[in-house]
Amino acid sequence: MTNYGTAILATLVVLTSRTGQATAEAEALAAAQAVSNPCQEIEFLEAVHGDIKAKLATATETQQKLAEEVIMFEVGAAHARGTPNYIAYKALQALAATRQKKAAAEGSTAAKALAEATDKVSQRIRQLQILHRLTQTAASPGAATKNNAGTTDFTGGAARLSCDIPYAPRAQDHSTCANRQSKTADIQKIKGKLTAIKTIKVMQDGAFTPLKMTIRTEAGGNIAGTESAVAGKPGCTHGGAGINSANNGVAIKSITLDKTNNASTTVNLGKHGPQDKECVDGDAEENPYLVTQKQLANAICTAQNSKTPTTKTIEQTTTQELIADPDMQAIALLLTGTTTNTEPTDKQKADAVKKLFGDGTKSIQETHLASLSSGEKKINIGSSKETKTLADFAKSELAGQAIGFFLARAAQQDKQTRGATETEQPKPTCDGKKGADCKGDCVLVDGVCKPAKKGEGEDKEKTGSTNTIGSNSFVINKAPLLIAFLVLASHF
Numbered sequence: 427m428t429n430y431g432t433a434i435l436a437t438l439v440v441l442t443s444r445t446g447q448a449t450a451e452a453e454a455l456a457a458a459q460a461v462s463n464p465c466q467e468i469e470f471l472e473a474v475h476g477d478i479k480a481k482l483a484t485a486t487e488t489q490q491k492l493a494e495e496v497i498m499f500e501v502g503a504a505h506a507r508g509t510p511n512y513i514a515y516k517a518l519q520a521l522a523a524t525r526q527k528k529a530a531a532e533g534s535t536a537a538k539a540l541a542e543a544t545d546k547v548s549q550r551i552r553q554l555q556i557l558h559r560l561t562q563t564a565a566s567p568g569a570a571t572k573n574n575a576g577t578t579d580f581t582g583g584a585a586r587l588s589c590d591i592p593y594a595p596r597a598q599d600h601s602t603c604a605n606r607q608s609k610t611a612d613i614q615k616i617k618g619k620l621t622a623i624k625t626i627k628v629m630q631d632g633a634f635t636p637l638k639m640t641i642r643t644e645a646g647g648n649i650a651g652t653e654s655a656v657a658g659k660p661g662c663t664h665g666g667a668g669i670n671s672a673n674n675g676v677a678i679k680s681i682t683l684d685k686t687n688n689a690s691t692t693v694n695l696g697k698h699g700p701q702d703k704e705c706v707d708g709d710a711e712e713n714p715y716l717v718t719q720k721q722l723a724n725a726i727c728t729a730q731n732s733k734t735p736t737t738k739t740i741e742q743t744t745t746q747e748l749i750a751d752p753d754m755q756a757i758a759l760l761l762t763g764t765t766t767n768t769e770p771t772d773k774q775k776a777d778a779v780k781k782l783f784g785d786g787t788k789s790i791q792e793t794h795l796a797s798l799s800s801g802e803k804k805i806n807i808g809s810s811k812e813t814k815t816l817a818d819f820a821k822s823e824l825a826g827q828a829i830g831f832f833l834a835r836a837a838q839q840d841k842q843t844r845g846a847t848e849t850e851q852p853k854p855t856c857d858g859k860k861g862a863d864c865k866g867d868c869v870l871v872d873g874v875c876k877p878a879k880k881g882e883g884e885d886k887e888k889t890g891s892t893n894t895i896g897s898n899s900f901v902i903n904k905a906p907l908l909i910a911f912l913v914l915a916s917h918f
Contacts, residue, residue, distance in 0.1 A: 491739045
């Protein structure tokens with residue numbers, strides 16, 4: 427592709443990205459403006475809550491994955507002890523531990539802020555669920571009952587009669603928002619667009635103050651009459667049916683809630699406007715059990731601004747990225763013994779990594795992790811035996827025992843190898859030998875027969891004369907090489 431074509435493609439990518447961002451912001455605004463009651467705010471916040479939880483998971487996921495890789499590479503190194511791969515796995519383990527610390531430092535602040543935002547949104551949702559039930563206006567009177575012990579005069583005579591008429595919400599008013607209201611199309615589009623939210627429309631703080639209501643009462647009957655005179659005209663009524671008889675009565679006709687404060691309002695997430703990255707202050711509320719509209723806006727804004735870790739896991743890293751990684755360069759310089767008293771050059775740093783991993787382009791997943799998932803290995807734990815792949819050992823509770831088993835096996839093999847190479851050869855007995863008898867491993871020096879130094883006496887064994895000029899030959903002990911070969915073969 428020509429430079430001109432590349433430039434056009436890059437421009438199209440930028441324009442597409444900006445168009446997508448503008449669309450997301452438009453949908454986020456439409457979702458916020460669709461909120462007009464507690465149920466719709468709950469619907470809106472459930473989507474926001476899901477996005478914040480997903481971001482929280484991302485903030486901790488990298489750290490957890492790197493911790494798993496530390497164990498994975500330790501198992502791989504223990505099994506590869508005595509082979510060239512041992513140092514490579516130890517280098518990867520060291521790098522995973524280094525990155526884990528960095529991810530923990532990067533993610534701790536974000537994880538704390540996101541966890542607090544998640545809790546704040548959850549509290550607000552529970553708050554709205556209670557508000558939804560308390561603000562239902564569909565209340566109806568229950569059956570009226572006579573109360574002779576009442577203090578309200580229902581007659582003009584000596585007898586007293588009071589009337590109890592309870593009012594309660596209807597059964598369906600106790601149902602959840604999900605059962606009372608269908609999903610709002612615009613609000614559903616907010617899912618996955620946490621970063622695009624600039625404003626929110628929520629129930630105003632006044633909606634959570636003590637409820638105001640209007641109670642309407644009505645009187646009936648003949649105030650001037652007597653109980654006996656109006657026996658056929660009931661004073662306590664419900665649904666047209668009379669309860670006992672009275673000359674007059676007063677009862678509740680209806681209850682109406684004051685919905686003045688029960689309305690939604692728009693709040694910017696930014697302190698100085700919708701485009702401001704600085705979050706609006708979450709003002710302190712006298713009642714600490716309520717999440718106010720500004721506290722909610724602050725929580726959502728804080729979640730938006732929280733930066734999740736950018737550290738890559740080892741399996742995602744390629745060989746070329748390892749070669750350029752300063753941490754791996756420092757590790758490789760130490761493990762390969764190429765440190766100097768002067769600052770190493772960039773080439774020396776890169777070459778140190780190449781000694782361990784080569785100069786390929788594949789990922790570490792392909793070069794060093796995939797092999798741990800293939801081919802089962804057997805370990806002995808007391809009288810029992812366990813058979814798994816190295817990767818499965820690393821993921822199980824047997825990881826520590828597997829590491830111990832492989833290291834113990836390697837140590838035993840090292841001991842056997844050292845024993846074969848370090849066996850001392852008996853010193854030749856040269857004392858007392860004279861003349862032609864001073865041969866083989868002995869050499870005649872100034873008329874005295876002494877043990878020959880390395881290289882001396884060899885020609886004499888062959889020619890009968892003493893080699894006085896040394897020798898360029900050397901002896902290869904084949905036994906240690908055979909044992910070493912068997913040790914390496916046992917790892918595969």
